[in-house]
Amino acid sequence: xxxxxxxxxxxxxxxxxxxxxxxxxxxxxxxxxxxxxxxxxxxxxxxxxxxxxxxxxxxxxxxxxxxxxxxxxxxxxxxxxxxxxxxxxxxxxxxxxxxxxxxxxxxxxxxxxxxxxxxxxxxxxxxxxxxxxxxxxxxxxxxxxxxxxxxxxxxxxxxxxxxxxxxxxxxxxxxxxxxxxxxxxxxxxxxxxxxxxxxxxxxxxxxxxxxxxxxxxxxxxxxxxxxxxxxxxxxxxxxxxxxxxxxxxxxxxx
Numbered sequence: 001x002x003x004x005x006x007x008x009x010x011x012x013x014x015x016x017x018x019x020x021x022x023x024x025x026x027x028x029x030x031x032x033x034x035x036x037x038x039x040x041x042x043x044x045x046x047x048x049x050x051x052x053x054x055x056x057x058x059x060x061x062x063x064x065x066x067x068x069x070x071x072x073x074x075x076x077x078x079x080x081x082x083x084x085x086x087x088x089x090x091x092x093x094x095x096x097x098x099x100x101x102x103x104x105x106x107x108x109x110x111x112x113x114x115x116x117x118x119x120x121x122x123x124x125x126x127x128x129x130x131x132x133x134x135x136x137x138x139x140x141x142x143x144x145x146x147x148x149x150x151x152x153x154x155x156x157x158x159x160x161x162x163x164x165x166x167x168x169x170x171x172x173x174x175x176x177x178x179x180x181x182x183x184x185x186x187x188x189x190x191x192x193x194x195x196x197x198x199x200x201x202x203x204x205x206x207x208x209x210x211x212x213x214x215x216x217x218x219x220x221x222x223x224x225x226x227x228x229x230x231x232x233x234x235x236x237x238x239x240x241x242x243x244x245x246x247x248x249x250x251x252x253x254x
Contacts (some may be wrong), residue, residue, distance in 0.1 A: 029180070080158050089135040157189060
């Protein structure tokens, strides 16, 4: 479904992606982990053509989208849905208007068809009856679920999840995880998930890829990542501080 080939991207003198290679098969859910500022969001933006690489390629269904025009990318982006980190809902719109926004923008459906699709999407995320509410009336978890409904309302082939459980309590996070799994199983969507939440990564991931210093340090199944012998990957998944940081802390205490 998606293939990233030797992807390089720098901003001025600051290299961010330094030869990323990754293949994502149809119907699987790949979780991308790594330190803050390690290029995860930059990689995500390349997958939908919001950024163009300095070199390398991004293939979607075998088609290289790396240097296409905005007009050409519109067709490719129709394959994608996206759940943003903060849900990114329009405060002035109702839930129904937020979820139906992508459909109205394309002007291909009647108002009744849009309403039916919105109702179906909200039912899939267990939010029936919320159509007339505003985002300010919803909890953080409910807003994330509305964002997910908007991401799937036009049945995309691929859904990108940017930190889907950030800021949520453990119970609500588990609900979001369950819904992501349901989207994969019921709709057959391919998922790419960026997260720092290893509990969530282990739950929703078919495979996990770790970015480190602009490259994929390791990619493997959940079991392979859990039992990795790579010290840098193990340090991240176990949440251990850097050895240098530990030494500095000891010096300060002394």
